[in-house]
Amino acid sequence: METFREYLEHHIVIGDGAMATLLYQHGIPVNSCYEHLNVTRPDVVQQIHRSYLDAGATLLTTNTFGAHRDKLSRYGLTDQLDAINRHGVRLAREVAQGRAYVVGSIGPIRAGRQMYMDEETLRKQFSEQATALLTENPDGLILETFLEAEELFIALDVIRPLTDIPMICQLSIQERDTTLDGYRLDEAFRHLMDAGADVIGLNCRVGPYGILRALEQVHVSEDAILSAFPNAGLPELVDGEYVYQSTPEYFGDSARIFQKNGVRVIGGCCGTTPAHISAIAKAVGGLTPAPIVPSVQQQKETSTIIVEEPPTEETLVDLVKKRHTVIVELDPPKDLNIEPFIEGAKALKQAGADAITLADNSLATTRMSNMALGRLIKEQIQIRPLLHMACRDRNLIGQQSHLMGLYALGLDHVLAVTGDPSRFGDTPGASSVFDHTSFDLIRMIKQLNEGISYSGKPLQRKANFVVGAAFNPNVRHLDAAIRRLEKKVEAGADFIMTQPVYDMNLIEEIYQATKHLPIPIFIGIMPLVSARNAEFLHNEVPGISLPLEVRQRMAAYEGERAREEGIAIASELLEQGMRFFHGIYLMTPFMRYEMTVELCKRAVERAYAAEKM
Template sequence: MKALKPFRELLAAGGIHVFDGAMGTLLYAKGVYVNRCYDEISLSNPSLVQEVHREYAKAGAEIVQTNTFGANRPKLEAHGFQDRIQEINYKSAKLAREAVGASVYVAGSIGPLGIRIEPWGPTSFDEAKAFFREQAEALLDGGVDLIVLETFTDLTEIRQALAAVRELAPDLPVVAQMTVGEDGMTGYGTAPETFTKRLDEWGADVIGLNCSVGPKPMLEAIERMAALTEKPLSAQPNAGMPQDLHGRKIYLCSPEYMAKYARRLIQAGVRLIGGCCGTTPEHIKTLTAAVRALSPAKRVEPVISVAETKLPDVRITPPEEKSRFARKIVQREFVTSVEIVPPRGCDPTKMLEGVRLLKEAGVDAVNVPDGPRAQSRMGAIATSLIIEQQVGIETVTHYCCRDRNLLGMTSDLLGAAGLGLRNILIITGDPPKMGPYPDATAVFDIDSIGLTNMVKRLNLGLDLGGNAIGQPTSYFIGVGVNPCAVDLDYEIRRFEYKVEAGAEFAITQPIFDVAMFRAFLKRIEHCRIPIIAGIWPLTSYRNAEFLSNEVPGVVVSPEILERMRCANTSPEAGQREGLAIAREMLAEVRDIVQGVQVSAPFGRVAYALEVFEALR
């Protein structure tokens, strides 16, 4: 049998070549349940994987992709197979080669990590690249002819994947494929014009799209990409959008419909054509027959210009102009705030009575938590607006990542900025299982690090995709930090990421151990931003035990617990001791922090105000 020419020579020849279709769709159709780790099937049922490869080769595919889309450490760890990364990837490459012989190219499939990387999550660029390198190395050992990076939405993530492959095999061809929605944008709002230019600059040999949408939206995006690169283009659309039919997801695009659009994609400049979710060997067979006689369209000269991602020509609000609270902190004045949880219902009257006491007492701001302990209360944004509009005191609006996806968070933050909110404290949020609605689902598209990056971009006049939004937001960005975390190294590393992402101040969990707090401050001197210490006036021994054992991130020292136990002779005695402890904490941290946030236990504002006596 005639040996295959190197894949790079195939690209240089300028013809049209056909990928295979979906792997997961066929494995599911052959009886593999959706809760299985599909990548591991290469080990537990290798003949089934080879059967899929052979069916696609018989249908006319010139390039088959290994069964390794999710075979990276973070994704395999979810199934307990993280120790078999090398084995799964190596075996998958060998299976594909054995199944199709020497007449079909084998592409090593690498998909996203399934976790957020910087600037949207805690995983660094170097860590992400190491994950990709680990997978790519095993695929290369297995003898793949090329690498396909597929279904990426984050441009920074695919850059790390591309860099990892290039470090291992500088001359190996790499196909880099993003995935877009019906509007042609990635999930992060990045336009085809932007990611096409970037992937070209970063050295991808083929630039393309796969998954998420059917052939029509993909054609529209390809047409936008074609004028911006001389690199070959690839397209692997789904068989349309999945439809729910009696509880099952069905892809309705017929092989004939896919073939019709394959011809249009090729006429738009696509050189590598195939299918993704929902496509079968029948789709590939029909597609192959339809495109054999076609030649790729001649590239036209660019008729549009694409601006580099850069800051729009707008005025960025300096920190001291963002709010009165921000100005005091920038000027190194000591700030005071009190945390009041939003009401359980829709009537804020009782809460506003307490807020008015805070304003009369000269407190600088009211901290408004966002669904603390996963409880259902009035939203933090709405509560903050009511407070500012009806009482006239500034708020620090807590905003968590638990309940909204990226689009929802963007909408919320633009709306809140338009309504005048300025101070924001970004937190990841407590998981729903902590609260009274354990069956509620969490979103967690990004964590507090990613959201800090996102808000910083909004402050610069840019959305997630780098698109101008007009007038920038003017948020004074705060983050949470826990000086008494069990894994303090991890907590400090996350704090460093938050500062790098754009945090301008931080509020701590309640402080009950000043010596530990001082040690923490010393460790963050290299990246320290203004720190506001959390102070919690305990109300009883039971309250102290609850905080120590049931509230994440709060550490009540044994000495404080013992003091509260000894004061457990009456409710009044417990409150006096709790108040004394809070005043001591405030007095001891006064000179080493920029301000304090005093909590109002059970909404008792007067009790919280008594803590401030320590300042006088």
């Protein structure tokens, strides 16, 4: 059998998938120390290794990701650190039996948490764990899921002198090409290669689409070996459990794209199963490595738009009862530059939008306060802001305080949403509050409208909020979703905004299923920008589903022609939507507001033409 380094030079390496996901499925509680199972339940750990080996993995990763002193101390297991790591290698080796290589897993210690730990302590802990793993002679080491490049630099600097076996170094990112501590991937990868990393790559945090987009932007030397271990899409909370929705077939298709772009080590992370690894193995297992091919990032142009007259003081609910009404979502920036956002809002105002709706740190990614931007566009552009409010970030005190602030600023339209869990955003050390549900938030807002605080105290004045509720119709059982929606109406919702819909027939089904409701519905439409964007939304984003026909239409085009097709599809959906609903909710993809500007103009023109008939 070739050495692992020799094998890396000439083969596509099929990594394994998630360990914790399968341990959880085996009934191991989520608050357990999974690494300790190497000692207490070796049979379960080996069963998982064997399932990945049988699926086609040629690389098995030890169950030692968090087997360092800092984590083990939380369970009173520091005296078993050596045994846990050594057993981890032995268990994987016994399963591999020469059919796969074994790499010892070492994860971050800080893990993006805002904690103080001096560099010397970090060095001691990385050295301690690596020494224990190396005692059992693994074929390589994998330093994985590092959100901070600096911490990975420290780990590699400590461990590289201890051994000459191959080392895989993988960062985890939320943004497209930047680590949590501000390193661009180009810079971080170059540093890692100079410091002795044999393989550089990304894992966790995002699905195949996110990792592919990031890797396409990096420029590394031709002799670099890239790795990709994505999650099975973005998780969705279903009945108290996190569910990952990317299918094995999607992973197989993604693996082929990775291979064509020069990625040589391909596996899976959170949510992936032996079925996902089997799909990867079938897709690329027999292929040879391809050269690294970075893509060219496309730039978009913006234009200066003249602001028109201010809107009326009628609420959106008042407007939509009279005529077709268009609200457009425009995401707040992730940095301190608000100019593109302001220009986008101006363009949408001129196109005829009745309101701009701003998300509240969607996907748990930190963005500028939608309260501040809402006030700015109301003052500067004279367009109504509609602010999302998530239950995730504020406790009951903070939520009511925030609402009182909105009242003081004259921001009276809000959308109550649950919010994506913090652990999957760009600040994983943050806590998800969830003191209440979106139903409770709706009730709190309506109670403020009665001049009563959540605790029951009088507020001297009554608020005047118009509160919306979110609705996801992209489900298998629409009747169950409608029952949940009816409860939001009972809680006091004044209007409904749906997730984007891409099925013409579903639009009519939604109408038939909701026409008994006494409040207006704004049907969600979001234009697609590419085939990859379509596959990402379908396979990785909770609450969105695209028909095969739509994905095939997008797959037929690239570049600007693909965006034109995306607008064409959205226009057809818009036409259908306006047949059944007076409320239109357009979502702007990737700040490409020129797309929603065009759709907004079409909606306004169609509504005007209908009124003249």
